[in-house]
Amino acid sequence: MWWLVLSLTSASASILHQPVDFDTQVMPILTKAGCNSGACHGAAAGRGGFRLSLYGSRPATDFDQIALAMKGRRIDRLDASQSLFLLKPTEQLSHEGGTRIQPESVDHAILLNWISQGAQRTPRRTLDSFELHAEKRSDSTGATYQISATACFSDGTTTDVLPWTVLTPDDPDSTHVQENGRIVLRTAGQHVVIARFLDQVRPLEFIVPWQSHAADDVEELSADTGQSIDRLVVKRLRQFGLEATSEADEYTLIRRLTLDLTGCLPSPKSVKEFVSSSDVDKLEHLIESLLDSDEFNSYWTFQLAQLLRVSALKANAEWARVYYEWIHDCVRTDIGLDQMSRQLILAEGLVSETGAAAFYNIGGDPRGQAEFVASTMMGVRLQCANCHDHPLDSWTQDDYHGLAAIFARIKSGDVIRSAATGRVIHPGTGEPAIRRLPDAGFLGEDADGRTEFAEWLTSAENPYFARAMVNRLWRHMMGRGLVEPVDDHRATNSPTNPELMDWLAKMFRENDCQLRPTLRAICQSAAYRRSAVDHNRQSSETSEHRNQAVARFHGAAISRPMSPQVFLDAVLDVTQSDEFSGHQSRAVSLDGLVATSEPLDLLGRCSDACEQSALRRNDLAVQLHLINGSFINQKLSDSTAITAEMQACGRPEEFIAAIYLRVLSRPARNHEMEFWLRQFGGTLKGPESTEIAQDFVWSLLNSTEFCTNH
Secondary structure: OHHHHHHHHHHHHHHHHOOOOHHHHHHHHHHHHOOOOOOOOOOOOOEOOEOOOHHHOOHHHHHHHHHHHHHHOOOOOOOHHHOHHHHOOOOOOOOOOOOOOOOOOHHHHHHHHHHHOOOOOOOOOOEEEEEEEEEEOOOOOOOEEEEEEEEEEOOOOEEEOHHHOEEEEOOOOOEEEOOOOEEEEOOOEEEEEEEEEOOEEEEEEEEEOOOOOOOOOOOOOOOOHHHHHHHHHHHHHHHOOOOOOOEOOHHHHHHHHHHHHHOOOOOHHHHHHHHHOOOOOHHHHHHHHHHOOHHHHHHHHHHHHHHOOHHHHOOOHHHHHHHHHHHHHHHHOOOOHHHHHHHHHHOOEEOOOOHHHHHHHOOOOHHHHHHHHHHHHHOOOHHHHOOOOOOOOOOOHHHHHHHHHHHOOEEOOOEEEEOOOOOOEOOOOOOEOOOEEOOOEEOOOOOOOHHHHHHHHHOOOOOOHHHHHHHHHHHHHHOOOOOOOOOOOEOOEOOOOHHHHHHHHHHHHHOOOOHHHHHHHHHHOOOOOEOEOOOOOOOOHHHHHHHHHHHHOOOOEOOEEOOHHHHHHHHHHHHOOOOOOOOOOOOOOHHHHHOOOHHHHHHOOOOOOOOOOOOOOOOHHHHHHHHHOHHHHHHHHHOHHHHHHHHHHOOHHHHHHHHHHHHHOOOOOHHHHHHHHHHHOOOOOOHHHHHHHHHHHHHHHOOHHHHEEO
């Protein structure tokens, strides 16, 4: 604690003779001590009858609680040292939170002097800027950094505020924060420390490479679209001393591309043609053919329908149908996502005739609609600012309720219309909230609100929309977003590759926010074509940690489970059977979102409030359903396609090869062929061979390789 003693010695004299500012001196002490954290008096209901704003976001209300509430009994104006406000945190009186402030500390002196000076709140300065610096003191694992924190105030003063800056590591096991602001990094990789002072919350990134010099075996990259992605990916990998995996084989690539762009397995014919082709541009041709296909339109309609929560309309089939068809028209005609969003925000009219209008029958009340819009179109979790200012972002209660107020005049139901009245009560003031653009300012009474919001959201300068959209596209294609979770963009949750995020967002805007150019750029990149890390090999904990980092920074493909709908369709394609009645026979359709389907529900179909789902293959109920349930077993026993394939092939080796190509989109490996040849015993004839064939296909359909896109 030598640094604290020195600080007290040097600062006490000036503290004793200078006015103490409540907002910029008292509040940081309470935050540093944890008094206004969510686990203490900063909780929504407070604690022990004493309630403070979370992390001091509302100094005025905190002053009232400290100095005026309960007839001012927390402050002793005759003997400042006997104030409950001091006796409790120093634990001179029983305090459930323990000792938060030492009696002989600088913090105690500041609080004592504030009370002695009359315990007033007469703001005399505001924070102009907050600067953080990290000075490296040593290298490699066990590296240390010394943090400095400086605040500049409106009265012209500049102050070392490190003693009142809260430093929180994202992983305390690997990142140790010492009391004097020294950071010790215990493992290789990325480390993030969140610094908080007043209303400023900043992330500090520290990198400890796995090796000092990454293998320099990547050729110079030109400036074309795909390779621009690769340059930024490789640059980031080299910062961490990581090497990317090699390129995946062609069988893996065609399966990955076809599933990612169309939600379908590639046909055996297309696999053979692609692999056997000697055309140097065959990958480009494959990408273009998939982007131009009807299957692409169907699949990406389904993807956007999940994002826009069409499933929430399952109780009204007509609303769901017109909403889904409107989305399909937008995908088919390649309307930019910015224009789609604008049409949704400004939609009015009869829902059964105007598909976009159904958008206003999903969010529920104005607050729910505001949260839905913020999550979907901005990639942010605005709901944290409902009861208090966001603790890890810049969103305030004014932002939250101001956006909700924009939607308060919208009347939902069969006809979407804008009414002359409608309001949302701000819980902090008890008054109607003033309509406000998030983080951008209040709107006048005469403003429409929705028009201004749509223009702000889709403008080229908007910092949220493009980044949110490209992050979702990147996550879909690469298995992990640059920001995770994808609806949690904030300063304290930085992208794994900030430069790549900026580049993708810029390219997205330059291409009119259309789907296809961004998807094309990702597909053309070497990063997309990487093979996955083999986690089945025996490895140390350190090497497994490194493998995870390679995937996290997009140096390797990430194997991810199919969605329930894609999995179900893949099974139906293999067995040539149907699941849904009527005009739609595929799960990747409106039926897959709203129709009754026990298999989809068991496999993990998304609920109304969810925007994406994945096959829950590790769930015991799902495993039992796949192994013993009627879904796969019935499809196999009823399948004439398997029998027809047996008759067409004639010999077991031909049948085995054909099924591997149909199910896994690759040839059987030698040991696999040998195993199944032994099972068939050299013949495909007779009922026993039919049972073996069904067991054979069943085993492939239940394999991890089939259930994942890798």
